[in-house]
Amino acid sequence: VNPMDKNTFRRCIRDGDLVIVYERHDNMKPIKVNKESELQNRFGVFKHAEWIGKPFGSKVFSNRGGFVYLLAPTPELWTLVLSHRTQILYLADISLVIMYLEIVPGCLVLESGTGSGSLTTSLARAVAPVGHVYTFDFHEQRATSAREEFELTGLSSLVTVNVRDIQGEGFPSEFCRRADSVFLDLPQPWLAIPSVVNMLKQDGVMCSFSPCIEQVQRTCETLKSKFTDIRTFEILLRAYEIREARMGSGHNNGASGPLPCKRRQLSPGEATKESQESLHPSVMAKPCSEAKGHTGYLTFARLRCN
Numbered sequence: 001v002n003p004m005d006k007n008t009f010r011r012c013i014r015d016g017d018l019v020i021v022y023e024r025h026d027n028m029k030p031i032k033v034n035k036e037s038e039l040q041n042r043f044g045v046f047k048h049a050e051w052i053g054k055p056f057g058s059k060v061f062s063n064r065g066g067f068v069y070l071l072a073p074t075p076e077l078w079t080l081v082l083s084h085r086t087q088i089l090y091l092a093d094i095s096l097v098i099m100y101l102e103i104v105p106g107c108l109v110l111e112s113g114t115g116s117g118s119l120t121t122s123l124a125r126a127v128a129p130v131g132h133v134y135t136f137d138f139h140e141q142r143a144t145s146a147r148e149e150f151e152l153t154g155l156s157s158l159v160t161v162n163v164r165d166i167q168g169e170g171f172p173s174e175f176c177r178r179a180d181s182v183f184l185d186l187p188q189p190w191l192a193i194p195s196v197v198n199m200l201k202q203d204g205v206m207c208s209f210s211p212c213i214e215q216v217q218r219t220c221e222t223l224k225s226k227f228t229d230i231r232t233f234e235i236l237l238r239a240y241e242i243r244e245a246r247m248g249s250g251h252n253n254g255a256s257g258p259l260p261c262k263r264r265q266l267s268p269g270e271a272t273k274e275s276q277e278s279l280h281p282s283v284m285a286k287p288c289s290e291a292k293g294h295t296g297y298l299t300f301a302r303l304r305c306n
């Protein structure tokens with residue numbers, strides 16, 4: 001059973017299932033259901049046995065009347081709850097990677113390094129049910145932990161984790177001309193590019209993630225001779241403050257930020273309507289001053305046809 005399969009949403013929780021226990025949007029944790037076990041948190045004690053047979057998404061109660069939600073695991077939620085053994089890729093980058101690498105069910109994807117398996121989890125879902133992700137990390141313990149987690153998330157039939165120095169040795173020759181796409185998250189990705197050239201099918205696409213622009217420049221220099229359509233993206237996330245405020249009376253209850261519409265002269269009938277509307281609060285959005293979100297640059301390139 002693949003717990004990240006979309007059919008999971010339609011079934012009830014069973015003993016042994018992985019669930020994401022949701023307290024708040026910033027407080028979730030993965031738990032394997034065990035009918036003998038309990039979850040204790042600030043809301044009280046929750047018996048796993050009481051969760052079994054309930055649909056995913058259910059609200060469940062503790063002995064003290066506190067509650068949590070039991071969510072079906074998805075790659076999106078996994079990225080939010082996994083244990084960080086390395087820096088990881090987040091969803092804004094992951095979704096761009098999957099789209100621009102043109103990953104669809106049945107694809108063969110090569111990845112290095114595996115790191116904490118955040119990207120790998122989404123890659124696995126994208127190639128399911130018949131494709132495969134071969135992921136490589138030179139750090140034995142990280143590879144072992146990633147393998148264990150793919151067992152837990154039920155993705156082990158879609159992902160193979162290997163220990164290998166990809167910058168030093170390149171990808172194994174058995175994948176020559178078989179990869180639809182290759183993803184690199186390595187400190188010196190340019191060292192792996194000659195091997196990527198040999199791995200990709202004709203027209204195959206690669207992507208390299210690097211936190212610094214100097215790494216990107218060096219990667220692009222190396223890509224130029226064999227690749228085309230070289231493009232680098234930086235995704236910046238911008239948070240918005242959402243406030244409710246009464247509009248239309250010329251002041252906005254102290255909320256700073258733009259008014260949603262321009263004020264204009266109104267006819268008496270409209271003015272009455274507007275003053276009625278002003279009794280209802282409007283929702284306003286204002287970008288937070290500090291723009292956070294740089295994780296790195298994504299460079300995509302397509303193997304040039306000979």
Ligand code: SAM
Binds near residue numbers: 115117165187
């Ligand atoms: N993309 C991953 C994720 O979303 O969880 C994170 C990757 S992490 C930042 C980089 C990984 O590359 C580390 O686990 C590191 O051990 C591995 N690595 C570094 N140099 C390597 C090399 N030469 N060959 C293979 N793996 C390497």
